[in-house]
Amino acid sequence: MKRNIKAVSVCSSAGIGELLLKEAGIDVVIANELLEKRANCYQHFYPDSKIIIGDISSRDIKKNLYKEIKNHNPTLFLATPPCQGLSSIGKNKKQEHFNIDKRNFLIFDILDVIDNSDFEYILIENVPRFLKMYFPYKNDLLLLEDILIDKYSTLYNIDVGVLDAKDYGISQTRPRAIIKMYKKHLTWQLPRKEKEIPLKEAIGHLPSLEQGEQSSIKWHYSRKHSERIVLSLKHTSTGKSAMQNKIYFPKKENGERIKGFHNTYKRMDWNKPAHARTTYSGSISSHNNVHPGRLQNDGTYSDARVLTLLETFIVSGIKENIEFPKNTSETFIRTVIGESIPPIMLKKILDTI
Numbered sequence: 001m002k003r004n005i006k007a008v009s010v011c012s013s014a015g016i017g018e019l020l021l022k023e024a025g026i027d028v029v030i031a032n033e034l035l036e037k038r039a040n041c042y043q044h045f046y047p048d049s050k051i052i053i054g055d056i057s058s059r060d061i062k063k064n065l066y067k068e069i070k071n072h073n074p075t076l077f078l079a080t081p082p083c084q085g086l087s088s089i090g091k092n093k094k095q096e097h098f099n100i101d102k103r104n105f106l107i108f109d110i111l112d113v114i115d116n117s118d119f120e121y122i123l124i125e126n127v128p129r130f131l132k133m134y135f136p137y138k139n140d141l142l143l144l145e146d147i148l149i150d151k152y153s154t155l156y157n158i159d160v161g162v163l164d165a166k167d168y169g170i171s172q173t174r175p176r177a178i179i180k181m182y183k184k185h186l187t188w189q190l191p192r193k194e195k196e197i198p199l200k201e202a203i204g205h206l207p208s209l210e211q212g213e214q215s216s217i218k219w220h221y222s223r224k225h226s227e228r229i230v231l232s233l234k235h236t237s238t239g240k241s242a243m244q245n246k247i248y249f250p251k252k253e254n255g256e257r258i259k260g261f262h263n264t265y266k267r268m269d270w271n272k273p274a275h276a277r278t279t280y281s282g283s284i285s286s287h288n289n290v291h292p293g294r295l296q297n298d299g300t301y302s303d304a305r306v307l308t309l310l311e312t313f314i315v316s317g318i319k320e321n322i323e324f325p326k327n328t329s330e331t332f333i334r335t336v337i338g339e340s341i342p343p344i345m346l347k348k349i350l351d352t353i
Contacts, residue, residue, distance in 0.1 A: 008032075008077055013340055015031070015046060066116050076121045076123070077121070080125055081130075125346075155184065166273040174342060176341055191348040198272055199269070211223065220310040229265065236290075266290055
């Protein structure tokens with residue numbers, strides 16, 4: 001029998017993570033997003049949803065949100081508080097840095113929504129570091145899990161852990177902190193782990209492209225990159241970083257060697273899933289962003305470029321025929337994908353309700 005679960009989503013970004021929820025019998029009737037451009041994209045994907053644009057910490061926004069929740073009576077609550085202050089590639093590496101980034105404390109506004117509603121199921125997801133951050137609570141500093149247990153353990157079962165997208169039918173290594181809360185009389189199992197999908201199986205069928213080239217396949221076109229960097233990557237084998245090259249290393253315009261980490265200007269491995277697609281997936285210098293490439297007759301490697309949008313969709317569990325609002329930029333698409341949990345992963349987590 002087809003399910004019909006009503007949901008509310010907050011800190012929703014552009015709705016990428018929720019693209020497959022209708023297939024899971026879940027209808028997001030209310031969503032909240034701070035930024036208008038992202039909210040408009042969300043509305044494009046969910047035209048029938050009530051979109052509340054604004055800061056969830058605002059009294060007026062919360063008041064509007066509570067009114068809509070009362071009108072629609074959703075049973076599922078989805079929350080993805082911003083992780084820019086927490087991500088391992090962000091600038092906030094230590095607790096004292098976490099403490100001065102107000103984005104990290106939107107979780108308390110999310111708890112306010114829980115306190116003022118009566119949801120049967122609650123899913124909070126974020127980067128794994130989210131589970132290691134200490135929050136101010138009752139004149140102490142506690143992990144979020146301990147706060148949730150103190151506040152809700154009599155009403156909800158509380159499951160906390162880290163799941164990786166590569167274990168759930170997605171060719172991408174993308175660990176996510178998953179917090180599930182569900183009423184005591186209900187059950188909610190974890191999805192079954194699946195065999196990893198290597199890049200060769202996921203995108204190996206697509207034709208090679210050099211930087212700046214187009215193909216006849218929708219979304220499969222290459223960005224342009226610096227010729228100096230392209231040259232160094234043509235001499236970089238699959239799974240290796242151009243930073244390791246003794247002759248063809250990344251250079252500045254003046255010929256000076258570019259400094260960087262071992263995972264910058266790095267090709268992926270055909271036999272492994274893609275590395276996490278971040279908001280910087282379009283930058284060839286950013287972490288593990290370069291196509292694996294194919295050895296050519298002249299000893300160089302093809303595809304000295306980042307993954308195309310199509311390849312990025314595939315390794316993110318996004319349907320290849322997706323349509324974004326007219327005039328949406330490639331940079332915006334890559335950014336909102338990097339901000340979101342892969343939609344197949346979210347669907348499989350919620351399928352077990």
